[in-house]
Each structure stands twice: as structure tokens, then as C-alpha cells.
Amino acid sequence: MTQYSLTEIEAHCRKAARGAGYHWGEVNDFGMAVRWLCAHGIDGTGEALMMLKTVDGNCDAHRPSANVLQGAIHPTICGLSLGCALADRGVDGLQNTILNTPIIAPLIAYGIVCNAVAQINRPALGALLGVDVQTNTPQMDVSTAVWTALNGFVHRTYVPATEESRLKGAG
């Protein structure tokens, strides 16, 4: 176990989601969600890794359409894109939402919405997502295995080092 700062956790997970194929705006929500979860004593990095390993490279296949939020059935949706869709609907969005589709990493969706919509009804959100969330003191210890596995995704976002890049890129 290594203790990381919340800033490190957020940045690491944001980059990892990018490495898994998500769009920039989405990965910002993802990083903030994992940060929120860890700040509230929840194993955000473990949930993040599980989701990225499951979705890896197939992000489009796990995105909800508008009718999925109205109860339509879809094979699976990921917590990241579901969380974004719910967060964008704001504090009243839960009232008109019905979910009948399995969710990969529902805690990520929970974190995205709680982070973005401070006034959200958390019990109702938990019920919608099928998660029972107990918050606690911050959880910033991350196992080497989880951090390293996330780093595998992160590393995909870096441009390989070359002599030309070293000479030209930074001036």
C-alpha cells in the first residue's frame, strides 16, 4: 500500500480513463468521481480499475442512449457515461429516470453525480444505481497492484521518448 494524495488519485484515474478510450470531458468527470469516492472513504481506485478493465477500448458499446434512462434495456452501460448523463440532468434528473440495464461500476456513476450535483438526494441515487453507500474518513491508500494496473492505462497516453522529441518538443 502507498498513500497517495487525492490530487494524484484524480490525475492518475483521469489519465487511465483516457488511456482506456474515453473522451476528454468524460475523463474529467471520472477523475473527479474517484477523488470524491476516496475522499468519502470508498475504494474508488478499485472500482475505477474494474470498470476500465471491463470496458477497455469499447467505450461506445457501454454508453446509454436517452431511452436507456427511460427504462429501455441495453446489454450493459458503464458507470462513467451513465454518471455523466445523470449529472447533466441536475438535481431533478432522478425523478424521471428508470434504469433496467446492468451497470459496470455503479459507484463511479454515484461519485460523478455526487461530485457534480451537491444537492442530489443521495439515498435516491443509491437506490437507482443499486448501491448501498456508507461514507467514511478519506481512503487514500492504494495497493501497488491497483496503482500499477491503472498505470498500464495511463501509459498509453504518453508519446514514446525519442531523441527528436527530446530535442524539438520542449524547445
Add this chain to the structure above:
Amino acid sequence: MRPDNWKAPLRPADQMMRLARMGSFHQSRLSFMRSLLRRMKSEGWRFDVKLFEINDAGVGRAVYCAIGPKHTYSLVAFAHDLPDDQRSDRVIAQAWDTTFTLFDGVPTEADLQRLAQNVPLQEAGRISNTELSLSRANRSTRLWGHVVGHLAKGQQPDAEFVNSIGYLMRTTAVYGNGKFGAADRATYHDRPLLDGPFRAELLSVYLTRAFVMDLAEHAARVKGGDTATKLAPDLRRQFGIGNSTGLGMAPFLTFHPALLNNWIAAREQALSRVRSVKTANAAEQATFANFLKRATQNANDWQSQHPLQIDKIAALRADLSALTGHLASTDLSTEYPWDALMVWAETTLSAEGQEQLVSLLLEPYPDLVDDLADCMKADEAAHFAIEGTKTVAECLDCISENYAWALGQDYTSPENSARFWYVSEEKLEPRLGERYEDDGATLEQPHAIARDIAAYHQTLLQWPPDALLADVLIQHPEHRQVARRAQLTQKLPYAEIRDNQISADMLPIDMLRCKLSFFGATKFDPRSDRWVRICMYQNAPFPDELANAPSDDWAYPSLNQ
């Protein structure tokens, strides 16, 4: 006739947020170094060299404490024996002359032992939540040798040579906010003193300057023995601490839009308050005239080898000369004299000169503007949520209002998409590539705001005006980043750099200059279009002088220098 409560309008974002304008900013009363020292002076901070264990080879450790009413912060410094061939300002360097951390409190011996195992490694080490920053500095080899050599012989160094470089060491990175295990800014951002942007980092730099001067005098004592002398206090203060900054600083402005807005807004608000002054009394006029002379001295001292900066400095000197001439024939006892001066400047001076004038106009009015330094922090998270219940029509209006500069360009043309920003796997150094020549464009970082806004705009045009943004983004998650930025810019007009960050003629040094001017840096000396050397705290009182120094009077050279 203007009404008595006439308020000068803020300068528009379309003018202020162009890179050429941002790249012409100067330090001002609102700069963070100045507000930090003002605060420490007013709160009666004390300073103590708790430990100075440096051997005759210049290797060892030191602890410099800043002791405030509620908190103590300690610079923990490590001095190393660095071979000349390893001295590099690049992020990819592996070793440095000196390494530092700012400790929260007073470190125990166990803390120092732990830090000695990690701080010298910099990015390859780990610090903890009792540390607020991590940094390093390298010697200016030319000036270090000159100063130590002269002091060892009992002589003072050559003042002109000192001034031509301005520092004995330059920092090459100052990390904060949770980096490498350090405390998250959120854990201390509500403490007095550290409640403004970059306060912890700039406190560490302030203490670093003091340590570096002591280290040089120590080296002179070792070399010269009883013959050695110390620097004369007036000359000593002319040493700032340098900084060498590359592309890593540029993304910060793009990815902290609320903070950028608040910096610019505070400065524009300050300018508006001064322009709204109906009559300037004799003392205020005299203060302005005095600072104009000092700014002229500063411009005359400013040296750079870079063609772009040479031209800018020449323009600034000409501007200050024109301003001096204009003042000689201008009656400042008329109504709204400062507003009239700005109106004159906007049609007469270069951007360098106009922005220098803005900084100078704040000097006579501490009571009017200094409180705005407290408005320069921002909670980015507070502006993070996307209001998906906005309609497509509203989103289009927002783009028309704030992003006209980005529309109507062909982003497939090489000149409009020439560059891409990326992160190298080599020590994660941020770099800039040529899209049509270099590998790696598929790993582009999201700096192409102009191009992406234009694409978002095209998508929105395909939707019914009353459709909701949330529904657009479900189908088009690729626009999520700029949809968020556009909403933010609607609320915070100075949040967005209003220039294409991937164009062929974009100059990263403009972004660096903007950010560093808010820090309070001077003597910008670009070494290419993408990295710059600067000076910090030059002429500032040292910690042991702060209590008795004139209030906030150090940021321009004094006229007898």
C-alpha cells in the same frame, strides 16, 4: 458629463484574452509575491534559521522557519555537490545543486532523515501530507563563481554583473498541490496566508532565496577563511532567485479556467477602480510619477537575447519614454485623469506599454486595489457541473457571444492545426509537436479548444433549438470538454484564452509570461518560443529585513541603484 458615481467599464475579454496581450503583462500590486510579503509583514511573521549544517564541500542540510500567528512553515533544504556536466534546467534532469521541500510545521530529526532519503530524488522520491511543496534549484555558474570568488577575497562582486543576471540560483520546478505525495491544496487552502493561489510555493521560493545567499557566503568563508566578507546589504537585495520554466506551465492556464478568470478579473477590476477616480491628489500624482521612473529603470535593466523579447523591450522603452513625455504636457488635475491616460495609451502605446501602465496605475492606490488580491483564488470544482437542461439555442448563443474568434476558421489547414500538445513518457515532460511532421498526434492533449468548439458548434446546428444539451451530450460525448468550457465562459468571461493554441504562430511563452506576471516575476528572458528564464523577489527585503522594510516598495528597482 459623467455622473459622480461613474464606473469605468472593464476591458472586454476579446481584448484581454488574446495571447499577444497576455504575453505583455507585468507584475503589479496584485501579484502573489507582493501580496504574500504584504501579508507576512502585516501579520508580524518571524523567521529563524533553525539548522545550517553545510560542510566545506557545500554539501549538507538546512532548515529555515517562517513563524506566523497560527502556523509555522519550514523550508527544508539539501545542498549537493553536482558535477557541472549534470547541471540541466530541463524536467528530464536527474540531479540538482540544491533540493527543497516546504514542511508544515517544524520538522523533527526523523522527518529530516525521511526527507533526506526522498527530496534529493525529486520526482523519483515520495513526500507526504506534511509537505506542501517540492522544488530544486541550480546555480548560475557564471555568477556563482564570480560572487564566491570576490567575497572569498574580501571584495564585493561587480554590481553591474550581478544585475545583468540577477540571481545565484534558479529554480527549475516548484511542485505543490499533492504532487508526489505532498499535501493536497484542499487541506490548507483555507488557512490564513496560504489562502491565496501559489502562496505555499512562493513562500518556499522566498525562503530558498535566503538560503541560497547564505550558502554562497558560506562557500566564500570556506574558500577565503578570515579574508572572506559578506555581501553588502544593498547589493545583496539585488539578488533575486531565478526560475527556468518550460511548457509545463502553459497547460495550467488552459485547465484552470476559473482561476485564470479570477486573476484577470481582479486586475481588470483594479484598473477600473483607478480609472474611475475622479480627481488625483498631488501625492497620488507624485507616486505615479515616481513609479514611472522606476519602471523605466527596470526596462533599461531588462536584458534578453531572444529576438522577440528584444523587440518587446525596445517597444516598452519607447512606450515609457512616450508616456513620460506625454505626462510632461498633461494636466493630471483634470477629472478622471487616469482614464484619460489609458485612453491615450490604447491608441499610442504597444501592448507592452499599455500593460505596464496598468500596473503603474495601481501603485498610488493600495487602499483601492489591494483587497482584490483576496479575490484571486478559485474553486474549479464549483464550476464543474454541466447544466444539461440548457437548450441548444442557449448553447449556440453562448458560443456566438464568447467564441466568435474560434468560428469560421478551417482547422484542416496546416497553419491552423500545425501543432499538438503532448506528454512525453520521458519524465512526463509536456511537449509541443508539429502535427504534420512528428509522431504522436493521436495522443494530443486537449488544447485544441478553438477547433473543438467549432466542431461542437457544427453539431449543435444539427439539433432542434429546444433540444436539451444533456441529450446532445449523450449522443456526442466527444464534445463534453468544450461544452463544459463554454458554459463556464458564459459565467466567467476571462476564463478562456481566446486564441488558437494549435496554430503555427502560437507562442507558448505568451502563456508563461501571463502566469509568471501574476506570480510577480520580472526580467522575462525567453530562451526559445517555449521556455523562459525569469527573476523572482529581486530587490525584496530578506526575511530578517521584512519587518523594518518599507511597505511593499521592492518590486521596482530603486532610483539610486
